[in-house]
Amino acid sequence: MDRFGQVRGGPGSAFPWTATAPQPSKTPSRTRLNGKRVPVTRRKHAGAVRCGTPHPRNRRKPKGSSRTMNESPARNVFDLMIGYWASQGVYVATKLEIPEHIDSGKTTSQELAAATDSHQHSLFQLLRFLSGIGVLQGDDEQGFHLTPTSKLLKKDSAESLRDLVLMYGEEFYRAWGNLLHNVRTGEPAFEFTFDSPMYAYFAENQESARRFDGTMSGGSFFRDLPRVHDFSKSDTVVDIAGGAGGLLCEVLEASPRTRGILFDRGHVIDSAREGIAKRKLADRVSFVEGDYTDSVPSGGDTYLLSRILHSRTDESCVNLLKNCHRAMKPGGTVIVVERTIPPSGTSSLGLWFDMHMMVLVGGAERSEQDYIDLFERSGFTFEEILPLSLDMYALVAKRT
Template identity: 35%
Template sequence: MQSQSIPPSASLLQMMAGRWVAQAIFAAAKLGIADRVKDGPVSVEALAEATGVHAPSLYRVLRALASIGVFVESEPGLFGTTPIADCLRSDAPGSLRAFALMMGDAWHQRSWSDILYSVETGKPSTLRLYGVDTVFEYLAAQPEAGAHFDEAMTGFATQVHRAAVASYDFSGVRRLVDVGGGHGALLAAILSRHPEVRGVVFDQPHVVRGAQPNLERAGVAARCELIGGDFFRAVPGGADAYILSAIVHDWSDEDAAVLLQNIRRAIVDGGRLLLVESVIQPGNTPDFGKLLDLEMLITCGGRERTEAEFRALLAAAGFRLARVFPTASATSVIEAVPA
């Protein structure tokens, strides 16, 4: 809602400056400033010397970020950390440093600069810019950008997983398949909390191989199986629960329906399907998912969905939406059962 004390034109200018803020955060993340000030305030001269940049220009970046709470200028030219800056530390649980780097990467900036193509055609701008249907194909051939993306998704997912595990009761589940489970972080968190559950990490063969170290560190490897495959062809059968975290939003309704139909064929009677996704809020309610929806449109042709849209998508695949569990993150756990 528009503040009574800020003119509409000033509010609009602040919104349009959001890209400036993101790029300033990118610069600070690239230079590792949050790591360098975590133990106490550091002078801009020392920071510039350590990072090999122009001290007066670095000061201007940090001054701007301090004005919005990212850092704090405790004395002239002396910068320290804040709770927001701590999220940019490379050693922070669920660090958002890689997410900031991804947001500033050239491919991401260029993709958003071509938003009108996506609005005009309904197709991701990556199709015109890079000749690929989704950004995943492009990133596979770009090691540095791909690494930023993978790390960004890991940091974001850590927060989502923690919230999902805390918000949903997995008791009663015997065998849980994490479809598109990547390196097993979500399944490790669930199995650590529920020792009676056995699990399967299912993803592409080259991806799922990286799950073993995570499962061993969590002490759950003995209760978990790794299976490689293509979820558009089939998923492992015989489980009483399947979970997909931030997978369905990557795909159009048509592609998502194929994936969910494969799960419907594999799930046992009385089983449950769990989707960890943003659920778009109605009307003018502020919602991070509404902005994330644009990211999906531009980069991969996917979409975020309302509860009604999830209900229809699930019904088309032979499921009935049972309940939606909000979490402390920007996502919810959607529980569905065979119809």
């Protein structure tokens, strides 16, 4: 499974040499409430929800291995060793706007080198490599053409992943270069690399902050949330550290009588305001800037915490959940959206992003039980866990 939830291997895959991962067959039917196993409450919803990945507990472990590997151990080492060549290749093509130029009809290495001020033969090698791994197709004689993968790298494509690729190819790539330092000392590699904690770095670097907010603005799991959880009875949904507001927009579009409050740091609010206005939801959203470690806006009945707790220590999560508990109406709901750590020996994007959170901010992903414990320590009763795409989950808890 790759980072975007695609199964590796097969035609057009960026990893044609990798065996196809076994596909889990079931979605979760049971979860735990106060330590006891109970059936998951699942609401019926219209239309197919492609709730990507079943709960880790229900995944079948590939025989004889904790992850899908090739037959040859040497080939495995090779594939692991050279993985970053593909990510840097995709990054450079994206940075040079190769997909945009191909789209405008420049398809040979000569035309593309002239358009991007690049060294022709080196660019040809990059294009040939990217064709070999399914990012492009064609050759220098017929011309290079876009595949569904490279179409997503264009600025103007719906659901463009350009910002994400640039962020991962620049700041995040440099930070990962100091993983050894991180593992030896516990200091987040990002902080060591840029001499600043990540969010302080973004507060000082407008262009990077804009790109980071862009990377946070979409995601297929955003669309899944209102399909698996009914927001129609919520008067006010408060999105804590809601970033660009993509998730809040999905909730409000699905639930026309609900109002929203987007809460985040000052430097994020302007771009959130812009994004929400573009989706014609500005009249239903209030914007509040602040620091969630102090307090959060009061008066909501549903509080969203999407991709927040994984960057905080347990103590700080309890503090933030208690801030939500204090601020919300009686009977209110908190919804935590995160990847979870699967039982040992199973594979999940949760394990990859666990490492990424460590590198960026010294954070970590948690198991479902860890979240249940955090809820209990903060005055909430865990209700259910709902699978979303890309190995994300919504963990729903009620104010006790």
